[in-house]
Amino acid sequence: MKKETKKRVLLFALTYYPKFVGGDGVAIKEITDRISDNEYEFHMVTLRLDSTLPKYEKFGNVHIYRVGFSKELPTPEELVKFPMYFAKILFPISACIQAVKLHKKHSYDFLWGMMAYAGFPIVFFNMLFPKVPILLTLQDGDPIEVIVGRARVKAVLPLFKRIFKITTHIQSISNYLAMFARGMGYKKDITIVPNGVDYEKFASVDRNRVGEQRLLLEKKFKEVVNPFMLFTASRLVKKNANDIVIRSLKEMPDRVVFVIAGLGPDEQMLRQLAKSEGVSDRVLFLGHQQFDDLPTYYHASDCFIRPSRTEGFGNSFIEAMAANVPVIATTAGGIKDFLFHDENGLEVGIESTEDIATQVHRLLNETGLRERITKNAKEMAKEMYDWNIIVEQMKDVFERMEVEK
Numbered sequence: 001m002k003k004e005t006k007k008r009v010l011l012f013a014l015t016y017y018p019k020f021v022g023g024d025g026v027a028i029k030e031i032t033d034r035i036s037d038n039e040y041e042f043h044m045v046t047l048r049l050d051s052t053l054p055k056y057e058k059f060g061n062v063h064i065y066r067v068g069f070s071k072e073l074p075t076p077e078e079l080v081k082f083p084m085y086f087a088k089i090l091f092p093i094s095a096c097i098q099a100v101k102l103h104k105k106h107s108y109d110f111l112w113g114m115m116a117y118a119g120f121p122i123v124f125f126n127m128l129f130p131k132v133p134i135l136l137t138l139q140d141g142d143p144i145e146v147i148v149g150r151a152r153v154k155a156v157l158p159l160f161k162r163i164f165k166i167t168t169h170i171q172s173i174s175n176y177l178a179m180f181a182r183g184m185g186y187k188k189d190i191t192i193v194p195n196g197v198d199y200e201k202f203a204s205v206d207r208n209r210v211g212e213q214r215l216l217l218e219k220k221f222k223e224v225v226n227p228f229m230l231f232t233a234s235r236l237v238k239k240n241a242n243d244i245v246i247r248s249l250k251e252m253p254d255r256v257v258f259v260i261a262g263l264g265p266d267e268q269m270l271r272q273l274a275k276s277e278g279v280s281d282r283v284l285f286l287g288h289q290q291f292d293d294l295p296t297y298y299h300a301s302d303c304f305i306r307p308s309r310t311e312g313f314g315n316s317f318i319e320a321m322a323a324n325v326p327v328i329a330t331t332a333g334g335i336k337d338f339l340f341h342d343e344n345g346l347e348v349g350i351e352s353t354e355d356i357a358t359q360v361h362r363l364l365n366e367t368g369l370r371e372r373i374t375k376n377a378k379e380m381a382k383e384m385y386d387w388n389i390i391v392e393q394m395k396d397v398f399e400r401m402e403v404e405k
Contacts, residue, residue, distance in 0.1 A: 006037070006038055006039055006040055006041055007039070007040050007041070007109040007110075007398070007402070008040075008041045008043065008106050008107065008108045008109055009040055009041070009042050009043070009108060009109065009110060009111075009112050009398075010043050010044070010045070010099060010102060010103065010106075010108040010110075010111050010112065011028065011042060011043065011044035011045070011046075011062070011111075011112045011113075011114060012044070012045055012046075012095055012099070012111065012112070012113045012114065012118040012119075012121055012122060013025065013028065013044060013045075013046045013114040013115070013118055014046065014047055014088065014091060014115065014117060014118060015046060015047055015049070016028065016044060016046045016059075016062075016064060017029060017059050017060070018053075018059065019049075019050055019053065020047075020049065020050075021291065022141075022235065023139060023141065023195060023312075023313065023314070023315040023316075024114050024115055024137075024139040026195070026291070026315055027114075027137075027139065027173075027195050027196075027315075028044075028062070028114060029059075029060050029062070030196065030198065030387045030390075030391070031387070031390070031391055031394050032060060032061040032062050033060050033061050034387060034388065034391040035061065035391065035395065037061055040398065041063075042061055042062045042063065043062070043063045043065065043102060043106065043108070044062050044063065044064050044065065045065050045067060045095045045098045045099055045102070045121070046064060046065075046066055046067070046095075047066065047067065047068045047070075047087055047088065047091055048066035048067060048068055048069075048070040048087075049068070049070050049071075049074060049079065049084065049087060050070055050071070050072065050073060050074060051070040051071055051072045052072055052073060053066055053070070054066070055067075065098055065102065067091070067094040067095055067097075067098050068087040068090060068091060068094050069083075069086075069087055070087070071084065076236070076263045076264050076265050076267070077265050077267075077268075079265075080265045088117075091117075091120070091121065092120035092121045092123070092124060093121070093124070095120075095121035096121040096124040096125050099111075099121060099125050100125065100128060100129075103125075103129060103132070108132060109132075109133075109401070109402070110132060110133040110134065110135055110168070110398075110401045110402075111125065111132055111133070111134045111135065112135045112136075112137065113134065113135070113136045113137065113163075113167075114137050114139060115137070115138065115139045115140050116136070116138060116140050116147060116160075116163065116180075117140075117147075117153070119136055119160075119163030119164075119167070120156075120159070120160070120163070122134055122136075122163065122166075122167075123159055123162050123163055123166065126166050130166075133168040133169075133401050134166060134167045134168045134169075135167075135168065135169055135170075135171065135397065135398075135401055136163065136164075136167045136169075136170050136171070137170075137171045137172075137173070138170060138171070138172040138173065138177040138178070138180065138181060138312070139173055139177075139195075139312055139313070140177060140180070140312050141239060141310065141311055141312040141313075141314075141333070142239055142310065142312075146310075147180075148160070160184075161184055161185055163184075164181060164184040164185050164186040165185060165186075167186065167188075168401065169188065169189065169191065169397070169400060169401060170186055170188070170190045170191070171190070171191045171192075171193050171394070171397050172190055172191070172192050172193075173192070173193065173194050173195050173312060173313040173334060174192065174194065174312060174313045174333065174334025174337050175192060175334070175336075175337055176312065176333040176334045176336070176337075177312050177313075177333075177334060178190045178192055191393075191396075191397050191400075193390060193393045193394055193397060194313055194334075194337065194338070194385065194390065195313050195315045195318070195385075195390070196315075196318065196385045196386055196387040196389065196390035196391075197315070197318045197319050197321075197322045197381055197385050197386065197387065198386075198387055199322050199381060199382050199385075199386040199387075201295055202294075202295045202298065202319050202322035202323045202381075203322050203323065203324070203378065203381075203382070205295045205296055205299050205323075206296075209296055210296055210299045210300050213296050213297065213299075213300040214300040217229065217259060217284070217300060220284050221257050221281070221282065221284070222281075223281050224254065224255055224257055224281070224282065225255060226255055227255055227256075227257045228253075228255050228256045228257070228302050228303075228360075228363075228364060229257055229258075229259055229300070229301045229302045229303070230245065230256065230257065230258045230259065230301070230302070230303050230304075230305045230328075230360070231258075231259045231261070231297060231298065231300075231301030231302075231303065231304055231305070231325075232245070232258075232259070232260055232261065232262070232304065232305055232306050232316070233261040233262055233289070233294055233297070233298075233316050233319075234260075234261075234262050234306055234316060235262055235263070235264040236260070236262055236263060236264025236265065236266040236267045236270060237264045237265065237266055238266065238309065239308060239309045239310050239311070240306055240308055240309075241306070241307045241308055241309050241330075241350075241351075242260060242266070242270055243266075243269075243270060243273055244307050244351060244352075244353060244356065245258055245305055245307065245356065246258060246270060246273050246274050246277060246279060246283060247273070247277060247353045248353035248354075248356040248357050248360075249277070249279040249282055249283070250277060250278070250279060251353055251354065251356075251357035252356075252357050252360050252361070253364070254282070256282070256360055256364075257282045257283070257284065258282060258283045258284070258305075259284045259286060259297070259301065260283070260284065260285050260286060261286045261287075261288075261289045261294070261297060262286075262287075262288065262289075263287060263288045267285065270283075270285075271283075271285065294319065295319075295323060298319065298320055298323035298325050299323055299324070299325070301325060302325075302326075302363070303325060303326050303327075303328060303360070303363060304316070304317070304320035304323075304325045304326070304327050304328070305327075305328040305329070305356070306328075306329055307328070307329060307330050307348050307350065307351075307352075307355075307356060308329065308330050308332045308333070308335065308350075309330075309332060309350055309351075310332045310333045311330075311332050311333040311334055311335050312333055312334050313333075313334040313335075313337070314329075314334065314335055317329060317335065317338070317339065317345075318338065318381050318385045320377075321344065321345075321374075321377035321378055321380065321381040322378060322381040322382070322385075324374045324377075324378050325374065326345070326346065326363060326369075326370050326373055326374055326377075327339065327344075327345040327346065327373075327377065328345070328346045328348060328356065328359050328360070329345060329346075329347065329348070330347065330348055330349065330350050331347055332350055338380065338384075338385075342373065343373065343376055344373055344376040344377035344380055345373055345377060346359040346362070346363075346373065
C-alpha cells in the first residue's frame with residue numbers, strides 16, 4: 001500500500017503575524033494552528049515591511065518567507081504612503097520570484113491566495129506552472145468599487161480578472177464576496193466558509209481581570225460619571241466608520257463614551273474630529289492591543305459598535321457576540337449574513353448618527369433588550385462560528401483541491 005504523505009501548501013498574503021494582523025491573518029493562523037502538520041505543511045510568502053522582522057521564520061504552523069523592501073518600525077501612516085506603499089505594488093513580482101524558488105524546492109500540492117490582491121503573484125506563477133491547483137479565499141473588507149478602482153489594480157484590470165479565470169476553486173467568507181467573484185467573471189462553484197471565533201477564549205475570561213480593566217478605563221474618563229462604554233476594535237480607516245460614532249456622541253447622554261482599540265492612517269483625523277465636535281473628553285484611543293487582550297476589553301465594555309460602510313465579514317462582531325456584548329452595526333457587505341436586527345444585534349443605517357443614538361438609548365432604557373440579543377448572539381457564535389467548526393469546513397475545501405488537481 002502506498003504510504004500517504006502530507007500535502008504542502010503555499011500561501012500568499014500581503015501581511016501576517018506578528019506585527020501586521022487583520023481578519024485575514026487571524027483566519028490563517030486559527031485554521032493552520034488547528035490542522036495537524038502531519039496532514040498539511042503550510043508555507044507563506046508575505047511582505048516584510050518592518051526590517052526588524054526576519055526574512056524567514058516559523059510562526060505557529062506556518063513557514064513564513066518575507067519579501068520586499070522594508071524600514072525599521074514603520075508607522076501605519078508610512079505604510080500607505082510612498083515609498084512603503086511601493087512595496088505593495090511590487091508584491092506580485094517579488095512574491096512570484098520567491099514562490100518559484102520555493103516550489104522548485106518543495107513542489108507544492110496547491111497554492112492558496114488570501115484576498116483578491118494576493119492573486120496577482122499567482123497569475124505570474126501560473127504562467128510557469130499551470131498545473132498547480134489554485135485556491136482563492138476572498139476576505140476583502142473594502143468596497144468592491146474601491147478594490148477594482150485602486151490605481152495599482154485599475155492599471156492592470158485585465159490581469160486582475162485573470163485571477164478569477166485561472167483559479168481552481170474560490171472560498172468566500174460571505175455571500176457579498178461571492179457575488180464579487182461572479183462579477184469578476186468566475187463561473188465555477190464557490191464554497192462559502194465564514195471566519196470564526198475562538199469561542200472559549202472570548203466567552204470565558206478572568207472576572208477579576210475584567211474588573212481591573214474596567215476601573216482602568218473609567219479612570220481615563222475623569223469628567224464622566226458612571227460611563228457607558230461603546231467599544232470598537234478596528235483599523236482606523238474610512239470603511240470602519242469610527243468618525244460616525246464620534247459624530248453621534250453629541251446626540252447621546254454625556255455618560256456615553258467611545259473606546260477605540262486599533263491603529264491606522266485616520267487616527268489624527270479622528271482625534272481632530274473629536275476635538276472639533278467637542279467630545280474629545282469622551283473618546284479614548286488605546287492604540288494597538290494584543291489579540292490575546294481583546295476578550296478582556298470586550299467584557300469590560302457595555303456595547304461593541306462598528307457602523308461599517310462596507311465589510312467582507314467582520315471577525316470582531318462575532319468575537320463580541322461570543323463575549324456576551326451587545327453589537328451595534330450596519331448590515332453592509334457580509335454583516336447581513338449573521339446580524340439580524342432585534343434578534344442578535346442592533347442594526348443602524350450607514351452614515352446615520354441618529355440611528356446610533358436611537359439604539360444606544362434603547363440599550364440604556366429598554367428592559368430586557370440587552371439580555372435577549374446577547375443570549376441569541378452568544379448561542380449563534382458557539383453553534384455556527386467556533387473555529388473548530390470552521391476548520392472542519394476548510395479541510396473539506398482542501399480535500400476538494402486534491403480531487404480537482
